[in-house]
Amino acid sequence: MKLQRNQIYHLQAAALPVAVCQAILDVFNEPGAAEVHSPLRGSRVDEAIRRSAVQILEATHWVCGLMRHLCDGANREIWKYDITCLQVAQLTRYDVGGFFDWHKDTEDGIYGDEERPEWRGLVRKLSIIVPLSPTDAYAGGNFEIKDEYGYVWKDPSFREQGTGIVFPSRQLHRVTGIEKGERSSVVAWALGPPLR
Numbered sequence: 750m751k752l753q754r755n756q757i758y759h760l761q762a763a764a765l766p767v768a769v770c771q772a773i774l775d776v777f778n779e780p781g782a783a784e785v786h787s788p789l790r791g792s793r794v795d796e797a798i799r800r801s802a803v804q805i806l807e808a809t810h811w812v813c814g815l816m817r818h819l820c821d822g823a824n825r826e827i828w829k830y831d832i833t834c835l836q837v838a839q840l841t842r843y844d845v846g847g848f849f850d851w852h853k854d855t856e857d858g859i860y861g862d863e864e865r866p867e868w869r870g871l872v873r874k875l876s877i878i879v880p881l882s883p884t885d886a887y888a889g890g891n892f893e894i895k896d897e898y899g900y901v902w903k904d905p906s907f908r909e910q911g912t913g914i915v916f917p918s919r920q921l922h923r924v925t926g927i928e929k930g931e932r933s934s935v936v937a938w939a940l941g942p943p944l945r
């Protein structure tokens with residue numbers, strides 16, 4: 750079967766202007782150590798898997814409005830998933846040695862009663878990432894996506910400041926180690942009813 754479009758990720762060059770990237774960076778003033786999450790082992794800081802500083806922005810934050818806009822455009826073109834809401838956005842800063850190893854943003858788990866009412870019964874469907882740092886502000890720190898055949902997508906556009914990158918949350922992805930400088934990004938997740 751031949752699919753008509755690349756279903757792995759959607760790219761929008763200069764989705765956010767440089768001034769907007771800077772305005773988002775200005776919001777990043779309460780960084781905390783990034784945690785990893787797994788259904789079996791819960792949430793914990795584990796620097797063998799992920800090393801960065803993060804800050805969560807609630808769904809009502811203006812940054813989430815922009816991320817939802819990028820998500821909707823990509824979703825209309827490619828996946829046409831039912832999306833109910835944006836969960837939250839997360840600002841991330843990677844210093845030298847910072848990275849995030851291969852992971853998925855969902856195991857297709859459905860948010861249950863222990864979660865916020867607006868998330869209950871929903872799953873993470875799409876992840877939206879925008880690199881906020883200028884390309885030459887860092888070395889290493891490459892964002893990559895792995896497909897189901899193990900092929901690693903290393904699109905040079907993934908490094909461009911302000912590019913909108915949208916992909917299904919169940920897709921493996923990573924950020925390689927920062928060798929020089931600092932890289933910041935904003936990530937958000939779109940929730941919707943489970944696929945049937």
Ligand SMILES: O=C(O)CCC(=O)C(=O)O
Nearest residue numbers: 841849878892924934936
């Ligand atoms: O910082 C990035 O570009 C990616 C972050 C990421 O993969 C995540 O938070 O799930």
